[in-house]
Amino acid sequence: MLQFISRTCNVAAVKATPRPYHHGNLREALLHAAEKTLETSGAQSISLRELSRELGVSHTSPRRHFANKQALLDALALRGFERFDLALGRATKDRGHNFQTRLTKLTRAFVSFALKHSALLGLMFEAKHRAGAPRELLEASEKAFGHAAAAFAEGQTTGEVVAGDPWRLSLVVFAAMQGLIALSTDGKFKGIPLDRLVGEIIERLILGLRPRP
Amino acid sequence: MLQFISRTCNVAAVKATPRPYHHGNLREALLHAAEKTLETSGAQSISLRELSRELGVSHTSPRRHFANKQALLDALALRGFERFDLALGRATKDRGHNFQTRLTKLTRAFVSFALKHSALLGLMFEAKHRAGAPRELLEASEKAFGHAAAAFAEGQTTGEVVAGDPWRLSLVVFAAMQGLIALSTDGKFKGIPLDRLVGEIIERLILGLRPRP
DNA sequence: ACCTGAACACCGTTCAAGT
């Protein structure tokens, strides 16, 4: 399986082999190459001309698959949200735990995704924020964050969570995680690794900032 | 005073008036023009050549004042953090209130800054996050966020806040705000304006997600 | 349907030269 992937995706191999006039899978190849560039050199280093060069096609061929550069970035962001959704779904599918445990798993999955794909996550939110962002992108984002709302709703039925709109309650947690990542550098906040902070923050959110009466 | 500013900063006036060989204030003028572009068209639209054109100087003259484009963006981010610091400082200087009120004022100031200068805030965090970001930028960020830590420390002395490192406690609040902004679109989350959500979130953070016993 | 090549209007950065 891994060999299959590396054979179809290996850029050098594609370049060396005499390529037919039609690439056959240019859209996929562009997205794959773009993501590699994103993770290694940042979003600003993504260039349609450079990607074309890597894939051995003319610099105008991306046009057939993406109306412009932004469309390619949006497609990359959409894939990001889809994978993000899967990661969060996996983290919450096990219902045999209490609310705090589920919430901790969910937030750890979030932080883990953020650390592994930090440039992609940045691109995802930037694309979503853009004026005139495609509807699919907003929907994909909504879907991913729905996992938290679902966990909160279930926590309410078991009496572990206060009453209120689950979406607005879950906002607090996601916001805290998203912000934690934004405020941190190198996966650390004031020298403490993020994944060590997660458990602490979740407990603080559940118990509140006020001293116990 | 306002007239003075508009006279010295008005780009059209500078362009129309026969300009001496030395601009005299090119560094300032570049930063001012760059911020205008940032707020109206986004960070990606900032171009050294275009700024030079607007100011009526050659496209190579920015080089004397900024080693490269990134240096100009960093300078812009640094100014952002300084203004951010001032805004948060003003919001917390009045000590005649309880912890919840002070915290709400602080977070409202944060959200207000974020809504007024969203592109700048984005640039600030991106610049801070960059590998090899200048030390000044990290220090300026630290200084601004110190206002929250101070409010938490004081809340502890009056028994309104649980024990613990004030920096780590304040992280929860700032993270929540930062994330709230990131997760929202157009200053709204699911149609509800951010400033309406702030009070609700602060109360939730203070009381906790758990139902009252 | 998919890809190419030439052309256009942009970039940032470097460097020798001017005031």
Add this chain to the structure above:
DNA sequence: ACCTGAACACCGTTCAAGT
């Protein structure tokens, strides 16, 4: 000390033409 002009090596996008 500060600014300029020419040059270099890049961009994204358009469009007529090729397979």
